[in-house]
Structures are given as C-alpha cells and as structure tokens.
Amino acid sequence: MNLTQIGYVVVLCMSLWLGAAYAAEHRLPQHLSLQQQIVHLELDPNKVTLIGSTTLEFKLEKPSQILAYHSKNLNIKEVQLIYQGKHWSLPVTSPNRYEIIEHELPLVVESSAQLHIVYSAQYSQHVEGVFQVKGNQGNNYLLSQFQSMEARRVFPTLDEPDKKTQFTFHITTPKTYSVLHNTNVRSVELRDNMKVSEFSTTPRMNTDILTLAVGKFKTQAFPNTSLNTKVYSPAGNQVSLPDYFSSTIEGALSFLEQYLAKPFPFKRLDFVIGNFGSVAAMENLGLISLNENQIPQPNASIHAHCQFRKLLAHEVAHSWFGNDITMAWYDDYWLNESFTEFIAAKVTESLYPNDAACTHIPQAKAFYDDNSHALPLIFDVKNREDTLAYGQLHYTKGRAILEMLEQAAGESAFQKHIQQYVLSFAGGNVSTTQFSELFKARHLQRFIASFTQSTGFPLISVSKNKQHLVFEQQDWLNRENQFWTVPLTIKLWDGRNISQRKLTLEGDQETLSITPQTKAVFIDAGGVGYFRYVDNTGLEEFPFSKLNASEQASFRDNQQALAITGYINYMDYIQGIVKELNQLDIDTSEANELIGKLLDAFLEHAQLGSQEKLADYLNRHIKHKLDWSDILAQPFGGDTLKLFGLYLKRPTAIAAALHHYKKPHSQSHAYFSDMVSVLANSATKSEYKQLIKQFKQMPSSVKNDMLSALGYVSSEENVALYYDLLLSDATQGMVIDYRFQYPIFNPALRLASAKQIKKRESEIFKRVAQSALQWFPYNFLLACSSAQKHAVEQLFLDWQHIEGIKGKLDIVKDNIDQCTQRSQKISNSISAAN
CATH class of the missing domain: 2.60.40.1910 (Immunoglobulin-like)
Incomplete structure (x- = not known):
C-alpha cells in the first residue's frame, strides 16, 4: 500500500504479573492469544454508525489477572468477564496510546476465559476499517480495509499478526443488501426488513486479512476455474474484466503450487471490486479486494495489461506469503510484499513471456526512494502511523534483494530454500532472521542483513x-x-x-x-x-x-x-537515447522504454529554462514521421502522445488528442487519460472549464485517471481551477491528497502552486485525513531551486502541529538541495548541445 526513515531496533521490555511475561509497551501481553472470536455486527450503508458485540475466547499460557485487547475509536458500552460459567461486569476503560485496553480482573484466571463486549462505532470516510462508498445510481455500499492495525476500528480484538485465530461473523443488514466476507454464508435468518447472515468459521488467520462488504453486487462466475472463482462488483458500475482474467488466476495457482511444492492453502479464491482509494488491491483471505481503477481497458497498453496480470499474480501469491505464512511483526512487512512481488514476476514471465517487460528491473523505481532519509526495509514499528512509512521499497527493493539472492545461491538451490521456508512455517509466523538462517552460507546471511537493515545502495x-x-x-x-x-x-x-x-x-x-x-x-x-x-x-x-x-x-x-549525478555528460546520455530511438520503430516496446527515459528527463531532470531547450533539441533530432491515427491504435501510443503533445508541444499531437477525445465513447479508449493530460496542458481557461464540466459527467470508473490527467495544467489560473476541483463535491470519495502534485510537475508553476495551496489550507485540513496530512510535503518532491525551497518552507509553517510532518518536510528540502546542486550541470549540458 502506499514512504520513509532510521534504524532497526528490537526492544523487549519484560514485566511480571503473577509470573506472566509481557511484551513491550506497544505489544499485547505475550501469554494471551485467542482460541476463537465471535463477532456480531449491524451494518447499513445508509447510516453512519455500526452496532456490534463480540465474544473473545482467550487462551492463557499462564495464570493472569489481566486480559487485554485492541480498540480504536470504539464506543464501548459494556464489558463482561465470563469464567467457569460465571459472569462479572468490568469497568469500561480507555485504550492507551497504542490502542490497547487492559482490564484488571476481580480474580486470577487460568487456561481460558471469555470477554463479551458491546459497542458501537462510526464508519470511516477514508479507506480504513469499514468505510462508506457512494456508488452509481445512488447505491451506497460498505467496504473494508483492515491492514494495518485497522480491524480494531471495527471490533475489539487482538490486532497483531502473530495472534492468529478463527473468526465467526454474524452480520445484520437490510434484507435488500448482499453481504460478503472471507467465508461463505452458512445460514440466513430474516427478521422483518432485516436479515442476519451467519458465515462459516474462518481458518486460523490474522486480523489484517479479514474483510467485509455490504451493498448491491453483481456476480461474475468462473465455473471452469479449479476453485470456482467468483468476482463481485457494485451493481451499476461498469466493470469489464479482461478475457485473460481466469486463465491468469489458474496459471498463477498452477505455477505457485508447482514452484512451492505446496497446494493452495485455503478453499476459496474470490474477488470483490470497488473504490478502494489509493489501495490497488488487498490480499484478504478468500476474498481479494481489487480497486476498480486497476482494471485496464481491452485496448490498453501492453504495459498496463502486464501490470494487471502481475497484480493478480501478486494477490494470489499472498495466499502462501502473508496469509498462510505471516510476518511475526510489522517490522518484517517486506517478507509479505517482497516475496509476493518476486514470485508474481516469475508467474507473469512464465505465462506471458513476450509481454512481461513490466517485470524487469524493479530496483529502478527503488533507487529514487532509497535516499538519505529513507527507512531501511526493517525498521521499528509501534503503531499505525509507523506503518504509513511502508512504501514501494518493500515491493521493489525487497524483490531485487531476493533476485540477487537467487542469482548468488543458484536458481535451483534457491527454489529448494523457498520450498523449505513454505513447509517449515506453514500456518505460522516468521521473522527475517528465521528466513536468513535457511541459507547456511554466511556471506548470504550477511548480504540479507546488510541490504534489509541499511538504507541506500x-x-x-x-x-x-x-x-x-x-x-x-x-x-x-x-x-x-x-x-x-x-x-x-x-x-x-x-x-x-x-x-x-x-x-x-x-x-x-x-x-x-x-x-x-x-x-x-x-x-x-x-x-x-x-x-x-x-x-x-x-x-x-x-x-x-x-x-x-x-x-x-x-x-x-x-x-x-x-548522467543525472554528473558521472557522464547529461546530453551525451540523451543523444545516445535519441540515436537508438531513431533506429527503432516507434511502436515497439524497445522504443517505448526509450520514450519513458525522455519523459523522465522532462519530469525530473530538466528544470525551468532548460525544458524548452531540451524540447527544441528533441524536435530537431527525433526523425520519426508520426501517423497519430496509427500510433494511438498501437500498444505504446499513450507515452508517445504524452512526449510529443505534453512536452514537445507538437501541434499535430495536440490536434490528434483533441480529435480522438471528441469521438463517441472516447473514455473507453486506452489512452483517454493521456489525451486529457495533453488537452489540459494546452487549454485556455474556458477550454479547461469545459474539461472540468465533462469530468463531472463521467462514470466513476473513468474519473480516477481523468482527475490526475487534469492536473497537467500550464497556467496559474488553471492551477486554481484544478485545486478547486480537487476540493469540490465532485471528488467526494476520491483520494485527493497526492493529486496536488500534478501542477507542481511543471517547474514554471511550482511557486504558483504553493501560493494556491496556501489559500486552501483550511479546506485541505477538512478533506484530507489527519494521518495523511503529514505526507503533503511530498507533493513538492520534484521542486528544484532555492526559491522553490523557500516557498515550500513558507507554505508549511502553519502545519508544524501535524505529527510527522517535520520529518517529511526535511526529506523534501534535502531532495530540493540535491536537485539544485546537480541541475546546473544538466542545464549547462543542455545549453551546450543547442
């Protein structure tokens, strides 16, 4: 899920209560676990509050006079201890700063005891816990996101990855709504206009991968799949799965079972599609969440389809890595995500060897993030806010480490190690140390430690x-x-x-x-x-x-x-790209990769005053004759359109974007968002207002990509219009915080963007979740001058009360300093070439 900073410390504080060992302050007592938990919830998508009760059946390794659990923003009304057939009412107490509630009991309990808790809670308006989503045709629905540490928003529980147990859910809803959960419905009882759905008991599992969905859903069945996979999507939403969906799922299952020498560890593999904000997908056991904005159009680029196939393989692989074998604690999050990225790439390359370029060199993306302020893969985690530092490094850097390890150990030997890992820790929890010890060669253990516990490269x-x-x-x-x-x-x-x-x-x-x-x-x-x-x-x-x-x-x-850092001349590097590009057909994957490097040049390297010179150089030296009707029908046409229309500003590219945008059903075109970005960049104020009006009339499945594309503006007045749109009712239910960066991509608009954001501070504070505000400075990660740094510092002067923002702001300022130092060399090189 979706960045950054310090060292790896393992702290274990011990205290005693009647001889019972306790974990560190941020952990539940070690001697407590759950035999099972029963949860009753009343859920209605048209209300703002859920009503719940739950029974936690504790297993105690030692006698204790304390029982503990997690609770976050729950309005607990009643707590009862049930022990040896007797009931005691316990006082309602508040959680500590780590959201742990401890009850001192009226007696010492041994072996097992129960707590019965009655409570209520508010639905979230963000992608956390159980949250409300507005669907098409006025159909509200509820979705959930419990990773990380968010199940405690929905019911009191032992919300830690090593506290696995079995859950039995009873969900009461209006009878016109369907209810989805990790397991299938065991029975339904009608009560007037309501119904109670009792679900089969789950396998032993951790809370992060529990899931719930309530609404009106349509079902697409795939009876030819080995697990009879079903896909649920909100009624009224236009969701069309690619025709390779089921074959990719089946292919992933077959590959994984063979590679790991272990059958699929569960009995169900279904999907629920919905608006999950910035979360692409979530590996909920038995019912994977899939964001509707991740599903590519049939005529999308090969790269887009490659990414989607890899995403499917990634989520299926989580059934082994994460769901069956779970990290011992959140500091080992990379074990969940890196392993699944590693194996998903293998699946994709095996099933689609000719269309798997998106699996190449994952470290390329990681290098940029792994800077002087980055956190190592293994870092100290104590609360939900700490887990927000998880970033792409856990996917990209972690996967690169595993690929280096595979190469060093030998492919066959590495596969045997992974099979041993899957066999040894099946159904349990694991740490990096335990994984590392599978490799007897000391230098490989040192390799794992040095790259997971250190930042940089x-x-x-x-x-x-x-x-x-x-x-x-x-x-x-x-x-x-x-x-x-x-x-x-x-x-x-x-x-x-x-x-x-x-x-x-x-x-x-x-x-x-x-x-x-x-x-x-x-x-x-x-x-x-x-x-x-x-x-x-x-x-x-x-x-x-x-x-x-x-x-x-x-x-x-x-x-x-x-080239960026000055080890070689920047324009020598660009000239090499242009020379190679001129020797290729423009619609090949090799040419698309080179075009991607030129897009990077405008987005990250060429600064104010240099972009026009770089564009002039490329316009003069790229020799391709472009037939836009043909290009926009090719698998890589979107990036080509962005380069020539957005950055090189060729009139023929802009005209082609407008022509195809005006066609009927253009929103279903693979490069619709690329067309919008080109048009937004070239639009007058009145033309831009028309684009915004059209955005408001688009179906929800299109709006996410279009909203980002609209951010590629080229004037301050259109920056103001874009930021007004982000904060308007038209974007309710959409994640807007990271989208403030799009106008800032343009070096000429960075000062203006800071000014416009400053004017909207109070509105931003109302719309963006408190936990997300600390990341807002990252919108300026590409800023690159002393004047831009000063504007960023001034903008966030009144944000210092937000927890975590100082560290994020320091990262951004450091990035600006580094970019400022190297930008003069790049600028001089571009000028010399012209």
Whole structure:
C-alpha cells in the first residue's frame, strides 16, 4: 500500500504479573492469544454508525489477572468477564496510546476465559476499517480495509499478526443488501426488513486479512476455474474484466503450487471490486479486494495489461506469503510484499513471456526512494502511523534483494530454500532472521542483513590492473564507512563468447583474475543488481545486443543515474537515447522504454529554462514521421502522445488528442487519460472549464485517471481551477491528497502552486485525513531551486502541529538541495548541445 526513515531496533521490555511475561509497551501481553472470536455486527450503508458485540475466547499460557485487547475509536458500552460459567461486569476503560485496553480482573484466571463486549462505532470516510462508498445510481455500499492495525476500528480484538485465530461473523443488514466476507454464508435468518447472515468459521488467520462488504453486487462466475472463482462488483458500475482474467488466476495457482511444492492453502479464491482509494488491491483471505481503477481497458497498453496480470499474480501469491505464512511483526512487512512481488514476476514471465517487460528491473523505481532519509526495509514499528512509512521499497527493493539472492545461491538451490521456508512455517509466523538462517552460507546471511537493515545502495566501480579486474564499492549517498555484502555475477566477452564469473564484494575492494582475451565486462548479469555501477576498465563497450532485456533495461537506467549525478555528460546520455530511438520503430516496446527515459528527463531532470531547450533539441533530432491515427491504435501510443503533445508541444499531437477525445465513447479508449493530460496542458481557461464540466459527467470508473490527467495544467489560473476541483463535491470519495502534485510537475508553476495551496489550507485540513496530512510535503518532491525551497518552507509553517510532518518536510528540502546542486550541470549540458 502506499514512504520513509532510521534504524532497526528490537526492544523487549519484560514485566511480571503473577509470573506472566509481557511484551513491550506497544505489544499485547505475550501469554494471551485467542482460541476463537465471535463477532456480531449491524451494518447499513445508509447510516453512519455500526452496532456490534463480540465474544473473545482467550487462551492463557499462564495464570493472569489481566486480559487485554485492541480498540480504536470504539464506543464501548459494556464489558463482561465470563469464567467457569460465571459472569462479572468490568469497568469500561480507555485504550492507551497504542490502542490497547487492559482490564484488571476481580480474580486470577487460568487456561481460558471469555470477554463479551458491546459497542458501537462510526464508519470511516477514508479507506480504513469499514468505510462508506457512494456508488452509481445512488447505491451506497460498505467496504473494508483492515491492514494495518485497522480491524480494531471495527471490533475489539487482538490486532497483531502473530495472534492468529478463527473468526465467526454474524452480520445484520437490510434484507435488500448482499453481504460478503472471507467465508461463505452458512445460514440466513430474516427478521422483518432485516436479515442476519451467519458465515462459516474462518481458518486460523490474522486480523489484517479479514474483510467485509455490504451493498448491491453483481456476480461474475468462473465455473471452469479449479476453485470456482467468483468476482463481485457494485451493481451499476461498469466493470469489464479482461478475457485473460481466469486463465491468469489458474496459471498463477498452477505455477505457485508447482514452484512451492505446496497446494493452495485455503478453499476459496474470490474477488470483490470497488473504490478502494489509493489501495490497488488487498490480499484478504478468500476474498481479494481489487480497486476498480486497476482494471485496464481491452485496448490498453501492453504495459498496463502486464501490470494487471502481475497484480493478480501478486494477490494470489499472498495466499502462501502473508496469509498462510505471516510476518511475526510489522517490522518484517517486506517478507509479505517482497516475496509476493518476486514470485508474481516469475508467474507473469512464465505465462506471458513476450509481454512481461513490466517485470524487469524493479530496483529502478527503488533507487529514487532509497535516499538519505529513507527507512531501511526493517525498521521499528509501534503503531499505525509507523506503518504509513511502508512504501514501494518493500515491493521493489525487497524483490531485487531476493533476485540477487537467487542469482548468488543458484536458481535451483534457491527454489529448494523457498520450498523449505513454505513447509517449515506453514500456518505460522516468521521473522527475517528465521528466513536468513535457511541459507547456511554466511556471506548470504550477511548480504540479507546488510541490504534489509541499511538504507541506500553502493556505487560499484570496476577498473583493470594487468590481468585483474578490481571491484570497489562506495556509498552512493557519500556516507563514510558504509559497506554492503554484495554478491556479483559478472559477464565477460572475449569477442566470440560470453562467460560468467561470481564474486562477493565485502569491504571496499575485491579482485578477479581475467584472461588476456577479455575484451569487455558487464557487472550486472541478469540486471538484478541493487547497486549503481561505473566501468573504468578502459575495455570495449559490452555488445549491447548480447545483453538480455533486463540487462539492457538495467544498463539504460544506470546510464541515466550516472548522467543525472554528473558521472557522464547529461546530453551525451540523451543523444545516445535519441540515436537508438531513431533506429527503432516507434511502436515497439524497445522504443517505448526509450520514450519513458525522455519523459523522465522532462519530469525530473530538466528544470525551468532548460525544458524548452531540451524540447527544441528533441524536435530537431527525433526523425520519426508520426501517423497519430496509427500510433494511438498501437500498444505504446499513450507515452508517445504524452512526449510529443505534453512536452514537445507538437501541434499535430495536440490536434490528434483533441480529435480522438471528441469521438463517441472516447473514455473507453486506452489512452483517454493521456489525451486529457495533453488537452489540459494546452487549454485556455474556458477550454479547461469545459474539461472540468465533462469530468463531472463521467462514470466513476473513468474519473480516477481523468482527475490526475487534469492536473497537467500550464497556467496559474488553471492551477486554481484544478485545486478547486480537487476540493469540490465532485471528488467526494476520491483520494485527493497526492493529486496536488500534478501542477507542481511543471517547474514554471511550482511557486504558483504553493501560493494556491496556501489559500486552501483550511479546506485541505477538512478533506484530507489527519494521518495523511503529514505526507503533503511530498507533493513538492520534484521542486528544484532555492526559491522553490523557500516557498515550500513558507507554505508549511502553519502545519508544524501535524505529527510527522517535520520529518517529511526535511526529506523534501534535502531532495530540493540535491536537485539544485546537480541541475546546473544538466542545464549547462543542455545549453551546450543547442
């Protein structure tokens, strides 16, 4: 789910109550667990309050005079202790700062005891706990999101990943509504206009992957799948699943069962589709949540379909990694997400080998986030706010670590380790230490520790000394005495053949002997390396055609990083891209990857005063003759349209965007949002108002992408109109906080955007969840000048009372400083080329 900072500390505070061991303050007592929990809920999508009662059946490892559980914003009305057939009323007490309620009991209890609790709670208006969503045709519905630490918003429970138990839910709703849960309905009882649905008891599971949905749903069945998968979506919503949906699910199941040598661990695999805000999907056991905005149109790009297939495989893989085998505590969150990303890439590449480019080099995205303020993958977690620091690193960096580990151990040996992992920890909980100990080679254990417990990554340089290659590492972030254990696989080229050698780089330097025939070296075999690299050998360039697709992508991404930071001349890098692009057909995946690098140049590298010069250079040197009718029918047309229409501002591209936008049913076009971004960028004030009017008339399935696209404005008055739209009733139920960044992508509008946000502070505070406000400075991550830094500092002067915002603001200011330092070199390089 969707960033950042410090070290890995394990704290264990012990206290005694009648000999019972207690965990740290932020943890429940260690001796308490649940045999089972029964939950009764009254849920109505048209009300604002839920009514509940629950019975927690505790299992006690030692005698105790205290029972404890989690509760968050629950209005608890009654608590009863049930022990050995007798009842005691307990005083209602408030939770501590970690949302733990402890009851001192009137007697010592042993072995087992029950608490019965009656309470009520408000539905959330954000994607947390049980939240309300407005559907089409006035059909409200309820959805849930319990990860992380949010089940306690809905019912009192032991809301920790290692407190697995069985749950039995009884849900009362108006009889016209359907109810969905992790398990199937066991019985339904009608009571006047209401009905009570009793669900089958769940397997032993943790609270994060519980789920509920109430509303009017349509059902799409896939009877030919091995688990008779069903997909539920809100009635009235236009949801059309790709025709490969069921085959991808079946293919993922088959691959995983074979790769892991373990059958699917549960009995149900259904999906519920809805508006889950910024959450793409959630692996709820038996009933996976899938955001409607993730489903690509049939004619979407190959990349979009690749991402969706990988998303499906990712959620299915969670059945083993996360649902069956669960992290012991939230500091090991990477074990859930990195493993599923790693295996989802394998599934996608196996099922769709020709259309799997989205699985290549996940570390490319991670490098940007893994900066001087980043948190390591393993960091201290005590509360829900800490888990908000989870970011893409847990998916991208973590997966890259596993791919490096696979390469170092050998593919077959690594698979056996994973099979042992799945067998050893089935149904239980696991820590990184336990995973690491599966590898007997000490250097692999040190590798896992160094990359999960440290931030950043190394810069590896290779030079030649006689018949030896000399490998050296230094910290990319220029910290002293920061070293990693780095397993390397190196490709050597002798003019005819390629050979591979392995080396573990520990400390600052290692050497590798080579033959006199060696002509070229490539140190990132497989493209899996979580490092940047510089070749100072003086040997020939490694033949690009001899690299596989991942290695080519890694090489390009590495060149970009070296160009940004001044290791190589920036325009030499751009000229190399243009030269290669001119040799390719514009509608190929290889050309699309290069176009992506040029889009990065405008979005992240070229600053105010340089963008026009870069655009002029590209307009003069890109030689393709563009037939827009043909391009917009091709799998990669969207990025091509954005480059030429949004940044190079070619009139033919803008005209093509307008022509296709005006066609009937244009919102179903694969590149509809790209058309809107081009039109928003070129729009006058009156034209932009018309786009906003049309947005309000669009179906909900289209609005998410269109709302982001509308942010690519080019004037201050349209910035004001965009921010007014974000804060209007037209975007109720949509996540708006991160969308303030889109006008800020334009260097010319950053000061104006800060001014406009300042004017709307009070409105923003009302619309954006308190927990999300601390991330608001991240809208300015791409700012890049002393004037822009000053404007950001002034903007957030009145936000200092918001918990966590100071740290986020420091990150943004540091990013601005780094960008400001390097931008002058880039600007000079662009100017020299013109």
